Each structure stands twice: as structure tokens, then as C-alpha cells.
Amino acid sequence: MGGVVIVGAGHGGSQLAVSLRQEGYENPIVLICDEPEYPYHRPPLSKAFLKGADDSLQPLRGEAIYVNNAIDYRPGKRVERIDAAARFCIVDGEAIAFDKLVLATGAVPRRPTVKGDDLDGVFALRTATDARRIKSAMATARNVVIVGGGFIGLEIAATMAAAGKGVTVLEIGERLLARAVSPLISTHVLARLAGAGVDVWFGTASAEFLGEGTVNAVRTHSGDEISADMVVVGIGADPDVALAVEAGIAVDGGIVVDAQMQTSAEGVFAIGDCARFPHWQLDRSIRLESVQNATDQARHLAGVIAGKHQEPYTAVPWFWSDIADMKLQMVGLSMDADDHVVAGDPVEGAFAVYHFRQGRLIAIDSVNRPADHMLGRKMIAAGYTPAPQEISDGTVGASFKRWSAAASAAPKGQRVA
Numbered sequence: 481m482g483g484v485v486i487v488g489a490g491h492g493g494s495q496l497a498v499s500l501r502q503e504g505y506e507n508p509i510v511l512i513c514d515e516p517e518y519p520y521h522r523p524p525l526s527k528a529f530l531k532g533a534d535d536s537l538q539p540l541r542g543e544a545i546y547v548n549n550a551i552d553y554r555p556g557k558r559v560e561r562i563d564a565a566a567r568f569c570i571v572d573g574e575a576i577a578f579d580k581l582v583l584a585t586g587a588v589p590r591r592p593t594v595k596g597d598d599l600d601g602v603f604a605l606r607t608a609t610d611a612r613r614i615k616s617a618m619a620t621a622r623n624v625v626i627v628g629g630g631f632i633g634l635e636i637a638a639t640m641a642a643a644g645k646g647v648t649v650l651e652i653g654e655r656l657l658a659r660a661v662s663p664l665i666s667t668h669v670l671a672r673l674a675g676a677g678v679d680v681w682f683g684t685a686s687a688e689f690l691g692e693g694t695v696n697a698v699r700t701h702s703g704d705e706i707s708a709d710m711v712v713v714g715i716g717a718d719p720d721v722a723l724a725v726e727a728g729i730a731v732d733g734g735i736v737v738d739a740q741m742q743t744s745a746e747g748v749f750a751i752g753d754c755a756r757f758p759h760w761q762l763d764r765s766i767r768l769e770s771v772q773n774a775t776d777q778a779r780h781l782a783g784v785i786a787g788k789h790q791e792p793y794t795a796v797p798w799f800w801s802d803i804a805d806m807k808l809q810m811v812g813l814s815m816d817a818d819d820h821v822v823a824g825d826p827v828e829g830a831f832a833v834y835h836f837r838q839g840r841l842i843a844i845d846s847v848n849r850p851a852d853h854m855l856g857r858k859m860i861a862a863g864y865t866p867a868p869q870e871i872s873d874g875t876v877g878a879s880f881k882r883w884s885a886a887a888s889a890a891p892k893g894q895r896v897a
């Protein structure tokens with residue numbers, strides 16, 4: 481009897497296993513992961529883990545949960561192949577039959593195809609094993625080059641600078657965090673990092689990592705050489721689609737799924753970083769890399785598999801990052817915005833950028849303004865758009881409260897203006 485096989489026990493896979501039981505699913509659940517640990521929180525790897533003396537991981541849930549819920553967890557095992565038509569997968573040469581299979585394989589860090597990428601001292605960060613290696617090298621490193629001005633690179637840059645290292649960030653684009661936040665926030669983050677001693681080079685890519693066995697410098701495309709006894713590459717991650725490709729499942733910049741997370745193969749689903757899904761806020765499919773997305777898709781799919789619903793996935797996306805003393809929180813998707821209103825003041829280190837498209841609130845990016853973020857999650861989910869004046873004068877919360885009260889008092893089906 482097949483049951484559900486889940487490939488990958490990161491944020492998505494482990495949440496799915498537990499949520500299936502919460503939804504009353506009673507058939508076997510096999511959770512397979514090529515990492516040796518029990519499922520753990522990945523975000524602290526670039527944050528608290530590197531800063532603290534404590535080397536322990538933050539478990540996603542207690543180990544007893546898996547046993548108590550009859551979840552057959554198999555750590556340190558890799559699913560080598562799946563046969564979607566015959567409904568089995570191969571692990572260590574053993575065929576495991578399934579009724580449903582869920583790909584929760586995450587993403588793999590992108591590496592620059594430059595000479596010297598295989599030198600000791602050149603790292604990328606995805607797993608606990610990577611984080612342990614980086615932390616160990618960090619203990620003796622004096623000069624660190626970070627390739628890529630994205631979230632993971634900048635979190636590490638700030639931590640390294642606070643630990644007294646010389647830190648240089650190479651960013652190929654013209655601003656930091658360009659894919660994720662508004663220019664005002666990029667400028668603010670740059671100023672804070674520069675104040676903390678981080679040297680950021682824009683329009684610069686690494687051309688070669690230099691050294692004999694171990695890295696000692698980075699050569700840029702323009703020919704400059706920057707001394708480095710450690711390099712961390714943070715240039716993004718590609719969805720882990722290898723199994724899907726081999727199984728003939730449709731892949732297009734991620735494993736293609738519909739609004740119920742179903743792939744092109746019946747009975748095979750994909751969630752989290754590896755999945756490309758139709759987004760309700762846009763008129764196209766996208767892939768998101770966040771804890772919220774992986775866990776919300778897992779909860780949603782659990783209901784689908786348990787036969788509780790066939791609803792489309794419509795969660796509001798959100799994400800956070802901790803860089804130096806800045807808590808960045810993003811809600812919604814700002815890429816198609818055509819107007820912006822700022823609340824608070826960057827000079828005071830706490831502000832939020834509200835993004836609009838055709839007059840509707842679609843996203844909020846914030847720095848050290850958690851209240852705007854939390855409110856944003858509720859407003860975007862409810863479809864509420866505040867007036868610009870309310871944002872500037874800080875009365876958004878009160879007006880949303882009034883609107884919500886009116887909405888819940890209105891007869892069913894009647895719209896509240």
C-alpha cells in the first residue's frame with residue numbers, strides 16, 4: 481500500500497508530513513532526506529549560527545513528533561529516481577511504492593563558473609554542513625570576500641564585519657538586494673553596511689579565485705585583485721529539479737505545478753523552493769524562496785492530499801532578513817508596482833515602503849517597522865488599500881480596523897468600499 485513519499489525534509493517536506501497527519505491522513509508517510517540531521521531551521525545558518533559560540537541547529541520540531549505521528553523519517557538517504565507512471569521511487573537500490581509523491585527538494589546554490597571555484601576557502605551556504613565549514617574557516621580568516629549582494633551574502637558580510645574581519649562585497653548590479661526590495665531600502669542597507677566597515681563594489685563580478693590549494697585573493701573582471709583568505713559565494717540558488725527532469729516531469733525554471741501543487745505527472749506534486757506555481761497576485765507563474773512559501777504550500781497540499789479541499793493556493797507571500805541591526809521584512813510582491821509611499825524615516829533607521837499597482841496596495845518592504853509588516857499581511861490578504869495620507873500620518877492601523885469591522889458587519893456578498 482503506497483501512501484505518500486516526500487522527497488526532502490526541509491521546511492516544506494517536514495511541514496507536509498506533520499500537516500498530513502493533522503488533516504487526518506492515515507496511510508503511510510515516508511519522509512526521505514539526503515541531509516543527515518533531523519529537520520532544522522535553515523535561516524539561522526546565515527544569522528545566529530555564525531554569530532554564536534553554540535554550534536547546535538534549531539530543530540523544526542522535536543524528534544518525538546515524527547515517531548508519534550508514524551512518520552517514517554529516513555535521514556541521510558537520497559531518492560535516486562522516480563517512476564511517476566509505475567508509482568515507485570528508488571532509494572539505496574530499494575523500490576518504494578507510493579500513491580502520491582511530493583518533491584520538496586529545495587534549491588542548490590549557484591556557483592560562478594570561474595577558475596579557482598574548487599579552492600579550499602571558497603564556500604556557498606545552503607546546509608548545516610556548509611554552515612559548519614564556514615564557521616570553522618571564519619575563526620581564523622582576516623579578509624573575506626562575499627560574491628553577491630543578496631540577502632545571504634549581506635547577512636554574512638555584516639556578521640563577518642562585526643567579528644572584526646575585513647569584508648568586501650562584489651555585486652554585479654548597481655544596487656544591493658535589487659531583486660527583492662525597493663531602491664530606498666537598498667540605499668539604506670548600503671549606508672549601514674558601509675558604516676560597519678563593509679566595502680561594497682558595484683558593477684563587479686569575480687573573474688577568478690587565486691591561490692595554491694587554498695584561496696588567497698579574488699580577481700575581478702576589471703582586473704583588480706582583492707586579498708582574501710575566505711570567499712563566500714551568494715549569487716542565488718537554482719531549483720533542485722534533477723529528479724523531475726529525469727522522470728520527464730515538466731520543468732521551466734522550477735518544477736511546474738498548478739494551483740494545487742500538482743505537477744505534469746498525476747499523483748506527483750512539488751512544493752517550496754523547487755516549485756514554479758501560478759501566483760494569485762500576478763498573471764503568471766513564479767518561484768519563491770522563503771520559509772513562509774514552503775510551509776504554506778505544504779499546509780495547503782496536505783489538505784488537497786487528505787481530500788479536504790481542492791482550493792487554489794492563495795497565501796500572501798512574506799519574507800524576512802536580519803542584516804546587522806536591520807530587521808528587513810517584506811510582504812507581497814513589489815515587482816510590478818507603479819507607485820510608492822514611504823512611512824517613517826530612513827534617518828531614524830525605521831521606515832516602510834508601501835507599493836501600489838493601479839491604485840491597489842500590493843506589497844510593503846520595511847526596515848525595523850514590524851507593525852507595518854504585520855498589518856500589511858492582513859491588509860493584502862483582505863484586499864484593503866489604505867489612502868496615502870493614512871500611511872504618512874500613521875493612521876493606517878485605525879482605518880483598516882474600521883474597514884474590517886464594517887466588512888464583517890456587512891451582509892454576505894456585499895462589498896465594503
Ligand SMILES: Cc1cc2nc3c(=O)[nH]c(=O)nc-3n(C[C@H](O)[C@H](O)[C@H](O)COP(=O)(O)OP(=O)(O)OC[C@H]3O[C@@H](n4cnc5c(N)ncnc54)[C@H](O)[C@@H]3O)c2cc1C
Pocket residue numbers: 487488489490491492493512513514515522523524525526557558559560584585586587605606607632720723751752753754768769770771772774798799800801802
Ligand atoms: C542560509 C540561508 C538563509 C535563509 N534565510 C531565510 C530567511 O531569513 N527568511 C526566509 O523566509 N527564508 C530564508 N531562506 C530560504 C529558506 O530557507 C528556503 O526558502 C526554505 O528552506 C525552502 O524550503 P524547502 O523545503 O523548499 O527546501 P529546503 O529547506 O532546501 O529542503 C530541501 C531538502 O531536500 C533535500 N533533497 C534534495 N534532493 C533530494 C533527494 N533527491 N533525495 C533526498 N533529499 C533531497 C535537500 O538536501 C534539502 O534538505 C534562507 C536560506 C538559506 C540557505
